Amino acid sequence: xxxxxxxxxxxxxxxxxxxxxxxxxxxxxxxxxxxxxxxxxxxxxxxxxxxxxxxxxxxxxxxxxxxxxxxxxxxxxxxxxxxxxxxxxxxxxxxxxxxxxxxxxxxxxxxxxxxxxxxxxxxxxxxxxxxxxxxxxxxxxxxxxxxxxxxxxxxxxxxxxxxxxxxxxxxxxxxxxxxxxxxxxxxxxxxxxxxxxxxx
Numbered sequence: 567x568x569x570x571x572x573x574x575x576x577x578x579x580x581x582x583x584x585x586x587x588x589x590x591x592x593x594x595x596x597x598x599x600x601x602x603x604x605x606x607x608x609x610x611x612x613x614x615x616x617x618x619x620x621x622x623x624x625x626x627x628x629x630x631x632x633x634x635x636x637x638x639x640x641x642x643x644x645x646x647x648x649x650x651x652x653x654x655x656x657x658x659x660x661x662x663x664x665x666x667x668x669x670x671x672x673x674x675x676x677x678x679x680x681x682x683x684x685x686x687x688x689x690x691x692x693x694x695x696x697x698x699x700x701x702x703x704x705x706x707x708x709x710x711x712x713x714x715x716x717x718x719x720x721x722x723x724x725x726x727x728x729x730x731x732x733x734x735x736x737x738x739x740x741x742x743x744x745x746x747x748x749x750x751x752x753x754x755x756x757x758x759x760x761x762x763x764x765x766x
Contacts (some may be wrong), residue, residue, distance in 0.1 A: 619759035627656045628673050633696060638764055647748075649757030654745040657730075660748065661695035663705055667733055669717055669742040684711035686739075699742040706739030724743025737739055 590649055610618075624634055641651035656662065661677040664685055670676035677695045684740045685692055687699070699705070707717055716736075727733065730746040749758075 588759035589650045597704075602609060602766065613763070619756045620763055623653075623656070623753075623755050623760065626673075626755070627659065627662060628677060629656070629696075638760070642764075646712070649761045653699065653748065653751055653753075653755070653757055655736065657746050657751060658699045658742070659695065660685070660692060660697040660699060660705065663699055663731070663740070663742060666728055666731055666742075667706075668721050669707060669738075669740075671716070671720045671723070675716060675720075677713075679682070684708050684714065684717070699745045701742060703742045704739050705742065706737065712738050718724045 590629055620634070624630070629637070638648075638652055638656050641655055642648045644651045657666070661680050664676035664679060665673045666669050669685070670679050680695045680697075681693055683691050683693045685709060686704075686708050688698065688704050689706075691708060707714075711717065721735070721738075727748055730742070730744050730748070732741040734741055735742065
């Protein structure tokens, strides 16, 4: 299963925010990584800014290049604003929804829970993190996995709730009500720059 396995704090420092989970490195070293991190930064080209916007989204959602390109093509072929469609499809991924519901503390942990068959979709075990949910789908924790420490601790510490998801704590399951609107997605991303990059 291919995914980014490099240093997480380096990526957080590159973008100046904890996009791959909480990082102490951001407080200790509030400047970009590398030997020129503290030096004068030359002005970035338009292409560099657009590429950085794309890389940021890829790192946030844990998607590799080919998957991302396929999702962009799907978003471009759908009615509506391409950039917003792209974010909606990313939010509808199974691993992201497991994270949003609070079943896992991070997207990486959510991905692991899915791969290890701890998560169900509509009562059936699902082990594909990129599985695309549709409105009405029920995402739950497998019966024998409900006592997992990582799951119980994450649910206890999670206080965030999202309008497009409905959580039932007694069943330990959530419903994907609809695709989220752009203003409901909290991530600070500039999806328009990604559209401009792909339209070149």
